[in-house]
Amino acid sequence: xYLTLSEVFWQSYCDCLSPRISPAELSDLWARxxxxxxxxxxxxIDGRSPVDxxxxxxxxxxxxxxxxxxxxxxxxxxxxxxxxxxxxxGDS
Numbered sequence: 855x856y857l858t859l860s861e862v863f864w865q866s867y868c869d870c871l872s873p874r875i876s877p878a879e880l881s882d883l884w885a886r887x888x889x890x891x892x893x894x895x896x897x898x899i900d901g902r903s904p905v906d907x908x909x910x911x912x913x914x915x916x917x918x919x920x921x922x923x924x925x926x927x928x929x930x931x932x933x934x935x936x937x938x939x940x941x942x943x944g945d946s
Contacts, residue, residue: 857936857943864932885930892924916942 871880898905899917908914920942929935 857939861933861936881930884932885928888924888929888932888935891935892921896921 895917899914920938923938
């Protein structure tokens with residue numbers, strides 16, 4: 855459910871920005887945002903201010919591996935990230 859909602863947001867955001875910026879600028883914006891997402895996700899596991907609600911070690915490892923894969927593969931749009939998430943978590 856959350857992944858589906860994130861895709862709706864992605865599409866709405868693209869629809870809003872597309873008339874205002876070039877396709878290359880939009881692609882670059884998404885690429886940077888996706889890398890930021892991965893960094894924030896990992897930081898919330900192992901950084902100075904970890905989330906207190908994710909205590910299960912296996913779930914924390916899933917987040918780490920997702921962030922690592924995003925850094926390695928460098929997806930350029932959100933549906934690619936959703937596919938990586940679906941492979942790990944299903945549609946949660």
